[in-house]
Amino acid sequence: xxxxxxxxxxxxxxxxxxxxxxxxxxxxxxxxxxxxxxxxxxxxxxxxxxxxxxxxxxxxxxxxxxxxxxxxxxxxxxxxxxxxxxxxxxxxxxxxxxxxxxxxxxxxxxxxxxxxxxxxxxxxxxxxxxxxxxxxxxxxxxxxxxxxxxxxxxxxxxxxxxxxxxxxxxxxxxxxxxxxxxxxxxxxxxxxxxxxxxxxxxxxxxxxxxxxxxxxxxxxxxxxxx
Amino acid sequence: xxxxxxxxxxxxxxxxxxxxxxxxxxxxxxxxxxxxxxxxxxxxxxxxxxxxxxxxxxxxxxxxxxxxxxxxxxxxxxxxxxxxxxxxxxxxxxxxxxxxxxxxxxxxxxxxxxxxxxxxxxxxxxxxxxxxxxxxxxxxxxxxxxxxxxxxxxxxxxxxxxxxxxxxxxxxxxxxxxxxxxxxxxxxxxxxxx
Numbered sequence: 453x454x455x456x457x458x459x460x461x462x463x464x465x466x467x468x469x470x471x472x473x474x475x476x477x478x479x480x481x482x483x484x485x486x487x488x489x490x491x492x493x494x495x496x497x498x499x500x501x502x503x504x505x506x507x508x509x510x511x512x513x514x515x516x517x518x519x520x521x522x523x524x525x526x527x528x529x530x531x532x533x534x535x536x537x538x539x540x541x542x543x544x545x546x547x548x549x550x551x552x553x554x555x556x557x558x559x560x561x562x563x564x565x566x567x568x569x570x571x572x573x574x575x576x577x578x579x580x581x582x583x584x585x586x587x588x589x590x591x592x593x594x595x596x597x598x599x600x601x602x603x604x605x606x607x608x609x610x611x612x613x614x615x616x617x618x619x620x621x622x623x624x625x626x627x628x629x630x631x632x633x634x635x636x637x638x639x640x641x642x643x644x645x646x647x648x649x650x651x652x653x654x655x656x657x658x659x660x661x662x663x664x665x666x667x668x669x670x671x672x673x674x675x676x677x678x
Numbered sequence: 679x680x681x682x683x684x685x686x687x688x689x690x691x692x693x694x695x696x697x698x699x700x701x702x703x704x705x706x707x708x709x710x711x712x713x714x715x716x717x718x719x720x721x722x723x724x725x726x727x728x729x730x731x732x733x734x735x736x737x738x739x740x741x742x743x744x745x746x747x748x749x750x751x752x753x754x755x756x757x758x759x760x761x762x763x764x765x766x767x768x769x770x771x772x773x774x775x776x777x778x779x780x781x782x783x784x785x786x787x788x789x790x791x792x793x794x795x796x797x798x799x800x801x802x803x804x805x806x807x808x809x810x811x812x813x814x815x816x817x818x819x820x821x822x823x824x825x826x827x828x829x830x831x832x833x834x835x836x837x838x839x840x841x842x843x844x845x846x847x848x849x850x851x852x853x854x855x856x857x858x859x860x861x862x863x864x865x866x867x868x869x870x871x872x
Contacts, residue, residue, distance in 0.1 A: 458852040461801045462820040465719075468798045469821070472718060473711040474731040482706060482735050483699060489739050490697050 501641035505634075506617055509659050509667045512632035614660060614669035615642040626663040631656060631673070639672055687752040695742055706735055709753055712822055713760045719817040720764045722806045730767075734760045750831025757824070757832035761814060768810060804854040812847030819844050 636653040640646045656673040687708070693701025710731050717730035737759045738745075745755050805816060814833060818824040819840070826844075830837045 455848060455852065458848050458855065459820065461855060462805075462816070462851075465798055465801045465805070466821045466823075469715055469718065472715050472724075472727075474714045474728050478710070478728060478732045479703065479706055481732060482739075483703060485736055486694075486699055486702050486739060490699075493697075 498641070501637070502617070505638040505641040505670070506667060508634050508638060509617065509632065509657075509670060512634055513630055513659060513661055513667060608675070610674040611658065612644070612672045614671045616669050617659075617667050621668055622662070622664070622666075624662060624668065627660055627668060629658050629660050632659055633657075638670070642670065644672065684747075684751045684753075688747055691738075691742055691745065691752055694739075702739070705738075705752075709756055710735065712753060713756050716757055716760050716817055716822060717764055719802070719805055719821055720761075720810070720813060721767065722802060726767060730760050730763045733763050751828055753824075754828045754831035757818065757828070758834065761832060765810065800858060801855065804851055804858075807854060808847055808850055812843050812850060815840050815843040816847040816851065820848070 633654050634657050635651065636646050636655045637651045638657065639655060640651065656675065658671050658673060659667050660669040662668050687705065690701045690705040690708070694705060713734050714727050714731040717727035718724060721727065721730075734756055738756065745752060805813060805821075808816060815829055818829040818832060819826065824832070826837045826840045829840045833840065
């Protein structure tokens with residue numbers, strides 16, 4: 453049989469099978485696989501970012517905890533809720549103020565027995581939709597605590613809700629809130645929008661640390677200067 | 679194959695890797711037929727060809743980042759994946775498909791009764807009966823119209839090897855077709871199809 457005949461036979465076969473293709477069901481299955489694959493990658497990316505955030509927060513906490521403790525009295529942990537009906541934001545503000553400024557207050561005022569519910573006790577369990585909440589100006593809170601203190605005008609603060617850092621989180625007993633400075637990329641890791649050019653900026657955040665030392669939740673703080 | 683086609687394939691692949699489902703779907707629609715037919719002509723099994731097409735694009739999903747345009751076209755990359763899947767299957771089946779072995783060696787009268795479809799079937803079986811190293815070049819170059827360079831990239835061998843295997847493969851195919859006395863019916867089949 454000549455080469456030409458063989459080629460003719462092959463062309464006939466190719467022409468006959470030209471329309472052969474995989475069934476539409478294959479495309480549907482592959483589309484599903486594509487979406488699964490994309491979701492898995494997104495989850496992996498989030499996990500990596502979360503790990504980075506936890507590491508950054510843990511490092512920041514280490515620095516924040518060690519430094520104040522070397523110079524003054526240790527920060528008192530927040531107590532359990534004691535049935536006091538307090539607005540959680542006010543409680544958060546009070547707790548924040550206590551954690552931040554205890555060192556500057558006279559030692560006699562530190563043990564006043566005011567049980568303050570941990571502001572983020574419920575937040576870590578159910579991540580809230582990010583929203584900025586006007587924070588009570590620090591000066592106003594401080595004014596109640598030490599009316600005689602004459603401080604300069606404090607900036608107003610806006611805070612987001614708390615975002616959980618542990619999933620699932622072990623039971624929460626006691627903890628404290630620490631103000632830390634972390635890269636803005638941490639905001640992206642919890643799903644908040646950050647422009648690419650701002651990823652390297654430093655932002656302030658409050659970290660809720662359990663008594664076992666694990667960072668439980670984080671919220672971000674924006675300070676508006678008057 | 680036009681350079682524009684390769685460029686489009688590469689654009690679609692980039693879109694797919696960036697998470698664009700429509701790019702992936704467009705790439706699939708463009709190339710699944712070639713992958714499916716390659717597997718079909720290599721094995722003669724439509725269900726297996728379907729599996730190969732699916733597995734090939736799944737592999738592209740998972741390892742598409744490994745594609746290097748400087749080493750060949752995307753369609754060659756896809757053929758390469760499909761070829762590995764086919765060879766794995768052939769290895770599992772422990773041997774080459776031997777469709778022609780079941781055919782009557784030479785039955786002069788049979789040819790008179792063959793319809794065009796049956797003739798095409800004979801050619802298909804003759805192709806499948808080739809040793810796989812010859813079969814794959816015949817399928818790529820003569821049935822899928824791949825260039826020698828594309829075939830070489832898909833089969834991971836030099837262009838010269840493709841040429842020599844193709845020549846040898848065609849000669850073997852001619853012998854096989856001669857054996858079953860298809861010279862006359864091929865002309866008829868070709869005329870009716872082409």
